[in-house]
Amino acid sequence: MMETPVEEVESYLRETHSDPNREDALGNCDRIDPAEPPQKKMIITEPTLGEVSDIIKKARFGSAPGPNAIPYKVYKMCPRLLKRLWRLLKIVWRKGGCQRL
Secondary structure, X not given: OOOOOHHHXXXXXXXXXXXXXXXXXXXXXXXXXXXXXXXXXXXXXXOOHHHHHHHHHHOOOOOOOOOOOOOHHHHHHOHHHHHHHHHHHHHHHHHOHHHHX
């Protein structure tokens, strides 16, 4: 088993995976076409229970769980828990929690 000091590993990773120019603006590229403005306005109303339910129904049973580590199967099998999730989503939506990410 190899033993390497933590400082040496951190130094290597910092040198290998850092970019001293990461804050520099890249500027324009003539080969990339400018993005077209959107044709429709984004719907910014809070999600309805039906919308959340539809998304959960479309998810496969074998889908990887999200950041909370709860598989979709739990929400599919427990309508009361799905409703609780929806209520929590509404609270986050109203407080603007998604804007802080």
